[in-house]
Amino acid sequence: MKRDFLSIADINSEELLEILKYAEEFKKGNIEKILSEKVFALIFEKPSLRTRVSFETGIKKLGGYSIYLSQQDIGMGKREAVKDIAKNLERWLDGIISRVYAHETLEILAREARIPVINALSDLEHPCQILADLMTVKEHSGDLKGPFAFVGDGNNVCHSLILGFALTGGEIRVATPKGYEPKKEIIDKALEIAKKTGAKIVHTYDPVEAVKGVRFVYTDVWASMGQESEAEIRRKIFSPYQVNSELMKNADKDAKFMHCLPAHRGEEVTDEVLDSEYSIVYDQAENRMWAQMGLFRFLFK
Numbered sequence: 001m002k003r004d005f006l007s008i009a010d011i012n013s014e015e016l017l018e019i020l021k022y023a024e025e026f027k028k029g030n031i032e033k034i035l036s037e038k039v040f041a042l043i044f045e046k047p048s049l050r051t052r053v054s055f056e057t058g059i060k061k062l063g064g065y066s067i068y069l070s071q072q073d074i075g076m077g078k079r080e081a082v083k084d085i086a087k088n089l090e091r092w093l094d095g096i097i098s099r100v101y102a103h104e105t106l107e108i109l110a111r112e113a114r115i116p117v118i119n120a121l122s123d124l125e126h127p128c129q130i131l132a133d134l135m136t137v138k139e140h141s142g143d144l145k146g147p148f149a150f151v152g153d154g155n156n157v158c159h160s161l162i163l164g165f166a167l168t169g170g171e172i173r174v175a176t177p178k179g180y181e182p183k184k185e186i187i188d189k190a191l192e193i194a195k196k197t198g199a200k201i202v203h204t205y206d207p208v209e210a211v212k213g214v215r216f217v218y219t220d221v222w223a224s225m226g227q228e229s230e231a232e233i234r235r236k237i238f239s240p241y242q243v244n245s246e247l248m249k250n251a252d253k254d255a256k257f258m259h260c261l262p263a264h265r266g267e268e269v270t271d272e273v274l275d276s277e278y279s280i281v282y283d284q285a286e287n288r289m290w291a292q293m294g295l296f297r298f299l300f301k
Contacts, residue, residue: 003299004110006103006119008127009163009189013197015298016167020135023287023294026061034297035064038094043085043109044120045071045100050261051120051128054288055097061289062296064094077105086112095299116299123156124183129260130160131291134168136284137216140256144168147214149251151175151207151241152268153234154182157220157260162201166190169197175210176203177237207241211251218258219243219268235267244270248278256280 004010011019040059042052052068059066076082082105089096090113098117100106103124110117119127138144148165150158154176162182165172166189174182181203190201204210211217222238223231248255257269257279265271273279 002114002116004117005127005295005299006106006110006117006122007125007163008130008160008167009193010127011167011298013167013169016131016134016164019131019291019294019298020138021294022297023131023135023290026293026297027287027290031061031293032297033063034300035059035062035094038064038300039092040064040066040095040097041089041093042066042068042120043074043076043096043098043100044068045076045098045105046121048099048120050285050288051099054285055120055292058289058293058296062293064296066097067093076100082108083112085109090114118295118299121156124186125160125163126156126260127160127164128288128292128295129157130164131295132284132287133161133218133258133260134164135287135291135294136258136280139283139287140280141215144170146170146172146216148216148218149173149175149210149214150218150220151210151243151247152219152238153180153222153224155220155224158182159186161218162186162190163193166193166197166199166201169194169199171200171202173202173204173210173214175205175207175241177241178205180237207247208250211247211255214251214255216256216258217243217248217251220260221262221264222268238268242268242270243273245272248273254278258284261285 056066086109095116097120099120103122222234259281
């Protein structure tokens with residue numbers, strides 16, 4: 001039976017640890033050609049650096065092949081219905097990896113295709129990023145307990161982080177401005193998972209309260225692709241949520257800084273923090289590849 005990966009909550013706590021274990025083994029150099037002769041489509045409505053390169057390289061390392069299809073190539077939902085694209089691709093390929101604007105597009109692909117569909121980013125979640133983030137947290141702290149703080153917009157990255165830490169049984173604190181909170185459906189799902197794992201999930205409007213004593217501080221851009229028209233007003237609303245050296249002083253003395261990149265330097269984070277010795281953003285970027293390779297091992301075992 002095929003497994004799709006549209007949300008990090010599509011796996012359970014044990015499966016999450018299994019994927020991270022595979023990723024760690026691959027990073028040590030113990031790579032198996034588990035995707036030999038398998039071919040994947042990378043359908044990207046949004047441009048990308050880390051997501052495209054990490055997926056293409058990881059697939060190649062595992063012995064597989066990838067075909068990159070931009071929105072200009074196939075016009076998904078415009079030139080051709082998403083359903084028809086799914087029905088065609090399932091005849092030729094072994095999986096679909098898609099980076100889209102609307103999460104609903106992924107849901108249609110997954111429903112209509114008989115091959116696995118992986119969410120490479122949507123407006124609702126960014127689960128592959130969070131697999132890499134959790135791998136990075138484990139590398140730098142030895143566990144997945146936190147406490148961990150996310151400061152900024154309650155966006156797709158924030159959603160997947162909340163669900164990811166719910167799965168780990170750790171503690172995550174989220175600080176957002178009023179009106180930019182994570183979606184209620186995500187919080188409710190995370191709290192349901194937390195009943196089983198013992199995770200602690202806290203939301204606040206105070207960034208200082210969120211980062212107090214935490215081991216990791218994470219932020220993301222204030223205006224994502226597709227929100228450019230809101231950029232100026234968001235800068236004003238989010239300015240108190242900038243991660244700078246003053247905010248970092250409230251975290252644990254050995255705290256690490258994280259960002260999924262690309263960063264808007266001088267907006268959500270200062271150069272001083274992003275380029276600091278405690279910044280681990282490039283470890284996160286590298287681990288995108290290893291974590292996604294771990295996901296392939298899990299889906300195609």
